Amino acid sequence: xxxxxxxxxxxxxxxxxxxxxxxxxxxxxxxxxxxxxxxxxxxxxxxxxxxxxxxxxxxxxxxxxxxxxxxxxxxxxxxxxxxxxxxxxxxxxxxxxxxxxxxxxxxxxxxxxxxxxxxxxxxxxxxxxxxxxxxxxxxxxxxxxxxxxxxxxxxxxxxxxxxxxxxxxxxxxxxxxxxxxxxxxxxxxxxxxxxxx
Numbered sequence: 001x002x003x004x005x006x007x008x009x010x011x012x013x014x015x016x017x018x019x020x021x022x023x024x025x026x027x028x029x030x031x032x033x034x035x036x037x038x039x040x041x042x043x044x045x046x047x048x049x050x051x052x053x054x055x056x057x058x059x060x061x062x063x064x065x066x067x068x069x070x071x072x073x074x075x076x077x078x079x080x081x082x083x084x085x086x087x088x089x090x091x092x093x094x095x096x097x098x099x100x101x102x103x104x105x106x107x108x109x110x111x112x113x114x115x116x117x118x119x120x121x122x123x124x125x126x127x128x129x130x131x132x133x134x135x136x137x138x139x140x141x142x143x144x145x146x147x148x149x150x151x152x153x154x155x156x157x158x159x160x161x162x163x164x165x166x167x168x169x170x171x172x173x174x175x176x177x178x179x180x181x182x183x184x185x186x187x188x189x190x191x192x193x194x195x196x197x
Contacts (some may be wrong), residue, residue, distance in 0.1 A: 004075060007034055011042050012051065012079035015065050016189065017177045019196045020168055022055070022062040051075050067193040077185040085180065088116045093182055095147065096124065099139045103128040104158065105184030105191070109175040112149075121150045125175050127161050127187065158191060165195025 004012065010032055015023075023031070029039035043063055046052045051072040055062045066072045085093070089112065100106035103126040110123030126136060136155070143151050154175070156164070164172040181188055 004078060005042075007032070007038065008042055008046060009079040010034075011039075011046065012065070012075050015052070015063060016076040016079065016192060019065060019192055020173060022064075024060045024062055028063070046075075049075075067196065073186075073189050073193065076189045080181050080185045080188070083180050086116055089113065089180070092122060093180070095143065096122075096151075096182060099124070099126065099136060099143065099151075099153070100183045102126075102132050102136050102139060103183060104187045105161070106182040107175060107179040107188070108182055109179035110152075113178065113180065119149065121152050122147075123152050123154070124182075125154045125156065125172075125179065127156045127158055127184065127191070130157060158187065161191045162195045165191060 011028065011034075014028070014032060025039050025043060026036055028034075028043070029036040032039070034042070043052065047054055047063070049071070050069045051066055052063045053066045055064065065076060089108070092112065093108065096106065096108070105125070105127035107125040108123070109125060110121075111119040112122050128136060133155070136153070140151055140153055154171075156172075161172065165176075176188070176192070
């Protein structure tokens with residue numbers, strides 16, 4: 001797969017995480033802090049590469065991820081890696097590895113991403129098979145015994161996640177929209193693909 005520029009990756013990341021909204025060029029430009037002309041070029045290039053589908057409504061064009069393209073899915077996985085992290089969050093990500101390893105998807109979300117050390121607790125979405133439930137609970141219990149902030153986990157199976165995406169569950173959509181993917185970008189993109197239609 002060809003590489004993405006920083007602004008192309010930012011655009012792909014926004015569109016995959018916000019799959020449930022319709023945005024035109026001007027809205028995307030404003031949200032992503034890119035000039036309208038620059039956004040036009042980015043969207044045209046991504047569409048030419050088959051990464052985006054365009055939907056027209058009157059004079060407006062709205063852009064969505066082309067979920068039928070494997071190259072587009074690969075670009076989404078790559079684009080989800082770009083969130084800037086503070087040293088405090090980086091330490092938590094390292095500390096969460098024993099829990100993340102047990103899941104297909106782990107996603108850090110909530111107040112820790114905005115408040116850092118001032119957050120009251122640590123929130124994580126974990127998607128895994130039911131057979132791993134006990135192992136996950138034990139790993140979280142171990143972390144909660146040694147860490148100063150309590151870890152709160154939202155448990156989902158892949159089927160639960162896809163169903164919640166289909167239902168447009170507000171909490172799950174917000175976690176996907178704002179969270180840092182620790183593990184399972186490919187699984188998350190697949191869940192969005194199956195849940196977005």
